[in-house]
Amino acid sequence: QKEVEQNSGPLSVPEGAIASLNCTYSDRGSQSFFWYRQYSGKSPELIMSIYSNGDKEDGRFTAQLNKASQYVSLLIRDSQPSDSATYLCAVFSNDYKLSFGAGTTVTVRA
Amino acid sequence: DVKVTQSSRYLVKRTGEKVFLECVQDMDHENMFWYRQDPGLGLRLIYFSYDVKMKEKGDIPEGYSVSREKKERFSLILESASTNQTSMYLCASSLARTGAYEQYFGPGTRLTVT
Numbered sequence: 491q492k493e494v495e496q497n498s499g500p501l502s503v504p505e506g507a508i509a510s511l512n513c514t515y516s517d518r519g520s521q522s523f524f525w526y527r528q529y530s531g532k533s534p535e536l537i538m539s540i541y542s543n544g545d546k547e548d549g550r551f552t553a554q555l556n557k558a559s560q561y562v563s564l565l566i567r568d569s570q571p572s573d574s575a576t577y578l579c580a581v582f583s584n585d586y587k588l589s590f591g592a593g594t595t596v597t598v599r600a
Numbered sequence: 601d602v603k604v605t606q607s608s609r610y611l612v613k614r615t616g617e618k619v620f621l622e623c624v625q626d627m628d629h630e631n632m633f634w635y636r637q638d639p640g641l642g643l644r645l646i647y648f649s650y651d652v653k654m655k656e657k658g659d660i661p662e663g664y665s666v667s668r669e670k671k672e673r674f675s676l677i678l679e680s681a682s683t684n685q686t687s688m689y690l691c692a693s694s695l696a697r698t699g700a701y702e703q704y705f706g707p708g709t710r711l712t713v714t
Contacts, residue, residue: 533708536704586631587633587648592642593642
């Protein structure tokens with residue numbers, strides 16, 4: 491069973507702060523890693539993809555991958571109330587499917 | 601922009617009814633997926649398809665079947681709906697390009713079985 495674990499929430503941060511989300515995975519052969527954002531009552535929306543070790547930045551979002559430690563993270567800089575959502579970590583191995591974590595709920599306090 | 605559409609946003613059905621949930625994607629994606637999402641249980645894969653007329657069971661296929669007659673369309677069928685199938689159903693699609701596999705989700709169908 492391929493497992494994806496995320497830090498348990500909820501995570502509450504003040505507006506303008508950095509929100510840090512963590513994810514570990516069990517399958518060392520995993521190749522591709524994704525972060526999805528899901529607003530309450532809505533479907534998941536892909537916000538970041540990362541395939542190689544290191545950092546990848548997109549606007550206020552930075553994904554970090556460390557395959558040796560089997561660890562992927564998402565940083566949200568200058569957090570805004572509109573960032574309040576559940577963030578899902580997803581990992582692709584080699585059988586067409588993604589394995590999803592349970593999600594971390596982020597609340598940004600105005 | 602990838603677009604995945606689902607036939608209904610909300611659906612109410614009675615126990616024992618046969619239920620069809622339709623999903624259409626317009627990006628020529630090879631892979632299509634059906635999930636259900638329940639509070640505390642996360643996303644669970646029901647079935648997926650990597651080609652027309654091909655289907656594979658996911659983690660919770662019991663009580664469900666699927667049909668993929670055309671590349672852009674993937675249907676989920678509840679043969680005899682039961683109350684424990686009340687859930688949010690999410691369809692997704694992805695390219696088959698090696699190393700990628702980003703999945704794009706439709707808006708979801710919230711099904712209530714009474």
